[in-house]
Amino acid sequence: MSDPIPASPAPERPSLSLLERGDERLTLKAGKILDIADPEFQAFIDMLIQAGNDNLGVGIAAPQVGKSLRLFIMAPKPNPRYPDAPEGEPLAVINPVILAASGEKEIGWEGCLSVPGYRAQVARHSVVDVAFTDRSGRHLTGRFEGFMARLFQHEFDHLEGILYPERLEQGNTLITLAEYTAITGIEVPR
Ligand code: ZN
Numbered sequence: 001m002s003d004p005i006p007a008s009p010a011p012e013r014p015s016l017s018l019l020e021r022g023d024e025r026l027t028l029k030a031g032k033i034l035d036i037a038d039p040e041f042q043a044f045i046d047m048l049i050q051a052g053n054d055n056l057g058v059g060i061a062a063p064q065v066g067k068s069l070r071l072f073i074m075a076p077k078p079n080p081r082y083p084d085a086p087e088g089e090p091l092a093v094i095n096p097v098i099l100a101a102s103g104e105k106e107i108g109w110e111g112c113l114s115v116p117g118y119r120a121q122v123a124r125h126s127v128v129d130v131a132f133t134d135r136s137g138r139h140l141t142g143r144f145e146g147f148m149a150r151l152f153q154h155e156f157d158h159l160e161g162i163l164y165p166e167r168l169e170q171g172n173t174l175i176t177l178a179e180y181t182a183i184t185g186i187e188v189p190r
């Protein structure tokens with residue numbers, strides 16, 4: 001009988017770490033993606049989806065993990081951070097453009113994986129018409145409203161080097177999660 005084979009450690013999934021507000025890289029304008037079919041880029045998309053999921057994000061942008069590329073993931077689903085989010089398959093949004101935005105804006109709560117521990121009310125266009133390329137290279141146009149319009153604008157801002165605290169107006173301020181829970185009755189983990 002041969003010696004028992006030691007159990008091999010579980011294969012390590014490469015994990016992307018999140019940059020936080022104050023890191024210069026979050027203020028850069030991200031660069032256009034030229035080769036969408038590149039297997040390395042495709043693998044990065046999967047890692048970014050995973051990182052968003054691991055951190056209970058409903059969206060995550062490449063600059064948040066230190067890649068200055070015009071890519072973000074929209075992955076809405078109800079979770080402890082956003083209990084009222086709609087549910088949708090993760091969508092990789094590449095080289096997006098905002099074609100038109102409604103004059104009307106809506107105020108709504110936002111948080112950000114790069115601004116942990118805070119929430120604020122941010123005004124966003126209620127409706128945006130957008131164009132982007134998906135991970136299979138298809139050029140798509142569409143209209144987003146409500147939660148999805150807010151999500152698109154928040155993630156798009158990351159590609160421009162803008163974080164939501166820079167979008168506060170009309171006396172809105174960052175509040176802590178404890179204050180957020182006191183106001184809304186919603187408990188959030190981060
Ligand atoms: Zn964010």
